[in-house]
Every structure is written in structure tokens, then in C-alpha cells.
Amino acid sequence: MTYGPNPWQQTSWDARAAGNFMCGGAGAGLIVFAALSGANGPALSGLLLAGLALVGLGLFCVFLETGRPLRAINVLFNPRTSWMSREAFTAALLFAVGVATVIGWTQIPWLAVALALFFVYCQARMLRAAKGIPAWREPLIEPLIVATGLCEGGGLFLLAVPLHGAGTLWLLAVFGALLIVRVLAWLAYRRRLAGTTAPGAAAALDNAGRILLYAGTGVPLALVALIVAGAVSGSQVPLFAALAGLPATLAGSYLKFALVTRAGFNQGFALTHLPVRGQPR
Amino acid sequence: MTRWAMVADLRRCVGCQTCTAACRHANATPPGVQWRRVLDMEFGEYPNVQRAFVPVGCQHCDDPPCMDVCPTTATRKRDDGIVTIDYDLCIGCAYCAVACPYQARYKTQKALFAYGKATESEAKRHDDARLAVATKCTFCVERIDAGLEQGLRPGVDPEATPACVNACISGALTFGDLDDPQGNVAQLLDRTQHFRMHEELGTGPGFYYLWDKVS
Numbered sequence: 001m002t003y004g005p006n007p008w009q010q011t012s013w014d015a016r017a018a019g020n021f022m023c024g025g026a027g028a029g030l031i032v033f034a035a036l037s038g039a040n041g042p043a044l045s046g047l048l049l050a051g052l053a054l055v056g057l058g059l060f061c062v063f064l065e066t067g068r069p070l071r072a073i074n075v076l077f078n079p080r081t082s083w084m085s086r087e088a089f090t091a092a093l094l095f096a097v098g099v100a101t102v103i104g105w106t107q108i109p110w111l112a113v114a115l116a117l118f119f120v121y122c123q124a125r126m127l128r129a130a131k132g133i134p135a136w137r138e139p140l141i142e143p144l145i146v147a148t149g150l151c152e153g154g155g156l157f158l159l160a161v162p163l164h165g166a167g168t169l170w171l172l173a174v175f176g177a178l179l180i181v182r183v184l185a186w187l188a189y190r191r192r193l194a195g196t197t198a199p200g201a202a203a204a205l206d207n208a209g210r211i212l213l214y215a216g217t218g219v220p221l222a223l224v225a226l227i228v229a230g231a232v233s234g235s236q237v238p239l240f241a242a243l244a245g246l247p248a249t250l251a252g253s254y255l256k257f258a259l260v261t262r263a264g265f266n267q268g269f270a271l272t273h274l275p276v277r278g279q280p281r
Numbered sequence: 282m283t284r285w286a287m288v289a290d291l292r293r294c295v296g297c298q299t300c301t302a303a304c305r306h307a308n309a310t311p312p313g314v315q316w317r318r319v320l321d322m323e324f325g326e327y328p329n330v331q332r333a334f335v336p337v338g339c340q341h342c343d344d345p346p347c348m349d350v351c352p353t354t355a356t357r358k359r360d361d362g363i364v365t366i367d368y369d370l371c372i373g374c375a376y377c378a379v380a381c382p383y384q385a386r387y388k389t390q391k392a393l394f395a396y397g398k399a400t401e402s403e404a405k406r407h408d409d410a411r412l413a414v415a416t417k418c419t420f421c422v423e424r425i426d427a428g429l430e431q432g433l434r435p436g437v438d439p440e441a442t443p444a445c446v447n448a449c450i451s452g453a454l455t456f457g458d459l460d461d462p463q464g465n466v467a468q469l470l471d472r473t474q475h476f477r478m479h480e481e482l483g484t485g486p487g488f489y490y491l492w493d494k495v496s
Contacts, residue, residue: 012375012379012386012388013379062374065375066372067373067374067375067412067414068371068372068373068414069372071353071371072372074355074370074371074372075352077352077370078351078352078353081350082349082350082351082352082376083350084352084376129349129350129380130379131346131380131381131382131484132381132382132383266382266384267382267479269322269384269478271291271322271333271476271478271490271492272480273474273490273493274331274333274492275291275292275333275491275493276292277292
């Protein structure tokens with residue numbers, strides 16, 4: 001089998017691997033927003049448990065992708081250099097601290113927030129360390145992955161406002177600011193990739209980027225602005241908040257799905273010189 | 282110190298794939314898995330077309346990205362530069378496969394045989410330990426180690442030399458100690474112009490491509 005010098009889409013990581021980044025990032029972001037919201041009691045517990053469940057679901061996706069899942073514990077063996085090991089350690093600590101918070105051993109969820117932030121940072125570094133994939137090893141993927149994880153978590157938090165009733169205008173403003181940070185991170189990342197990534201990868205990224213720009217940023221920002229400006233009030237606020245959260249979450253998740261399963265082109269093989277044989281050309 | 286390295290003379294390689302066949306025979310790799318494969322590349326447009334046959338595989342890098350990302354420490358680098366995989370530690374997460382810029386790693390989920398059912402030879406050499414884990418070129422490390430124990434010189438004595446190098450019909454592949462200034466590899470690199478694949482990534486491949494004599 002020969003491939004020639006053209007890059008092709010990697011097939012080692014599929015939707016299951018993407019699931020880890022989608023669920024893990026959203027779960028970590030939800031934990032952060034739950035703490036920021038000042039919720040307490042059952043509302044805080046429910047949000048923290050939902051966040052932990054998403055992180056767990058993401059790790060379960062990875063578990064399904066491994067060839068030897070019964071050896072999964074080995075993933076902890078190399079925290080010295082592997083961001084996957086560090087992610088696993090952080091997840092274990094996050095579960096312990098999250099559950100401790102839920103059952104009331106501590107009233108301070110900030111340690112869980114710190115761990116959630118580090119967890120999503122580990123995910124960003126995991127992608128960056130994949131030197132075989134130009135779209136992943138780009139350093140600006142780090143702020144993009146962290147920002148979109150937080151936005152997805154914030155989106156889920158807003159989606160659940162009709163259930164938990166927590167949240168303030170201040171938190172909505174934070175969410176809106178994060179959406180702007182995310183789209184700026186996306187634009188900077190995409191600009192840096194220009195001309196260095198395969199056409200197929202660029203097309204997949206641009207498609208996901210358009211969704212992120214319009215559905216994932218424009219629509220939720222407009223809805224958030226309406227709430228913050230007081231154009232909607234009373235019973236309409238939870239509905240508008242949910243409507244803002246849903247596209248922000250879905251667009252971010254799709255961006256990561258596309259990044260892993262559509263834009264994961266390698267760089268192929270490249271010769272810097274052609275062999276000189278016979279008569280020089 | 283010893284640093285085992287391989288050299289492929291692109292001027293000599295004729296793309297016969299004998300190295301690929303020899304590797305598969307020596308290492309009993311399943312269908313679709315080619316630890317040593319030869320790319321057939323065409324460049325330019327008619328009538329100015331040039332063709333190059335390019336042996337590729339694990340480059341046994343100085344700073345292997347596959348080793349850094351491996352969460353299990355299954356991938357390691359020996360002092361002599363050979364990058365190895367401990368099949369008993371590997372969980373088959375394929376992180377190394379996406380970290381490798383040379384597409385050198387394979388993961389076979391289930392046993393595959395050339396004609397469906399295992400032939401007698403395939404059944405005898407099949408190894409369950411290599412299923413659902415990462416595999417790649419080892420520079421025939423067992424041959425090297427066994428040869429060294431017998432006082433042989435890898436790259437010089439065929440019994441201690443990787444199978445692909447032994448099998449090459451045109452002398453395009455050379456194996457030896459890069460750190461030995463009088464060795465075959467260092468001598469060859471001294472008198473030729475060469476490059477390493479994707480050198481800009483800083484992985485320090487232990488695989489050199491010759492493309493012209495020193496002008």
C-alpha cells in the first residue's frame with residue numbers, strides 16, 4: 001500500500017476519542033459554572049454530579065476505544081511526560097473532590113473548579129502533543145480547547161437554568177465574554193493554520209468554524225444581550241438562557257468532533273530533495 | 282556510545298518491495314501491517330516527471346514523540362537509540378499513532394491471516410500479545426541483541442542485521458552505528474548529501490535518506 005506524499009485523515013482516533021474531548025470539556029466547564037453560580041444545596045450537587053458524569057462519560061468513550069481495556073489502569077503509569085496520564089490522574093482527583101463536595105464533606109467547590117480547569121487544560125495539551133497531526137499540534141489549540149470547554153459547560157449550565165434556577169446576570173455576562181474569547185481563539189487558531197494544513201482538514205475546520213461563529217456565538221450572544229439588557233424578564237429568562245446555552249454547547253462540541261474525526265490529517269511524507277540519478281536535470 | 286541508524290539511498294532503491302516482504306516474513310506481521318514499506322512517489326507533470334521510491338517506517342527518533350505521549354510507559358527508547366514497545370503494558374489507546382509524524386505505528390484489533398484461515402506457518406508464529414496494541418518496526422532488535430552476544434557486528438554481519446537491510450537487492454538500505462566514525466553508516470553519510478524526514482519537527486530521526494553525492 002502506498003500513499004504518496006499527500007496527507008490523509010488519521011484513522012486511529014474516531015468518534016469515541018472525540019467523545020472524550022466533547023464530554024470531558026463540557027463536564028469540566030459545567031463544574032466551573034456551577035461553582036461560579038453560587039448555587040448550593042441540591043442545585044449545586046446536581047450540577048456537580050452532572051459535570052462529573054460527563055467527564056466520566058468522556059473517559060468511558062476512551063475506555064471503549066482502547067484495544068486492551070482491561071489494562072486501563074496502566075494509563076496512570078507515565079504522568080512524567082504524558083498528558084493522557086495527567087488527564088487520568090486529574091479526573092480521579094476531580095471525582096474524589098466532587099463527590100466529597102456533593103456529600104457535604106466540604107462546602108467549598110473551588111478545589112473541584114481548579115481540578116476541572118486543569119482537566120480541560122490536560123485535554124488541550126493532549127492534542128498539542130500529537131505531533132503527527134498539524135491541526136492538533138498548533139500551539140493555539142490550547143486556548144481554543146480550554147475556551148470551548150468552558151463555553152460548552154456554561155451552555156449546559158444555562159440550558160439547565162429552568163431546572164436549577166441558579167445564575168445571575170453577572171454569570172451571563174461571563175458566559176458572553178467567554179463566547180467572545182472562544183471565537184477570537186478560533187479565529188487566531190485558524191489563521192495560524194492557514195496554508196499549513198491539508199485542504200480536507202481546512203474544509204472540515206471551516207465548516208465547523210462557520211457553525212461556531214454564527215450558531216455557537218452570534219445567536220447565544222444576542223440572546224444573552226437581550227437578557228442582560230432587560231429586554232426579557234420574569235419567566236422568559238430561563239427560556240432565553242436555555243436557548244442561548246444549547247447552540248453554544250452544540251457548536252463547540254461539533255468543532256471538537258470535526259477537529260478529531262474530520263480535520264485530523266497527518267502531513268504525509270515529504271522529500272526535501274529528489275534523488276539525483278543519471279544525467280543531471 | 283552506540284546509536285543504531287538506518288540509511289536509505291534514494292538513488293538506488295528500485296521499489297521492489299523485497300524489504301517489505303522480508304520484514305513481514307521476519308516479524309510475522311499480519312496483512313495490511315508493513316513495518317517497512319516503500320512509497321512510490323511521482324513528482325512533476327508530463328514530460329518532466331520524476332519518480333522516487335522511499336522506504337519508510339519507524340525512524341527510531343532521538344526524541345520520539347510517541348514515547349512522550351505514551352501514558353503507560355510501554356514505548357521506551359534504549360540507550361542505543363532503538364525505540365521499543367512493551368506489548369504487555371500497552372493499552373492500545375493509539376495516542377502514539379497520532380503522535381508519530383511518520384505513520385509508523387499499527388494497531389490490529391483481531392487476528393488476520395493472508396488467506397482467511399491461518400496457514401500452518403501463520404498459526405505457529407501468531408502472537409496474541411500483539412493484538413489490539415501498538416506495533417511498529419523494531420530494527421529487528423532481537424537479531425541485533427543476539428548477534429552482539431555472539432560478537433557479531435550489526436550492519437556488517439547479516440545474522441545481526443535487520444531483515445530489510447539483508448534483503449535489499451540494490452544495496453539501498455544500510456544499517457549501522459552512527460556514532461562509529463569508521464562504521465558503514467558514518468562513512469556513507471560523510472560522502473553523500475542526505476536529509477531526514479520532517480526534520481523541522483525536532484524529532485531527530487535515526488533514518489537518513491541519501492539523494493546525491495557530495496558535490
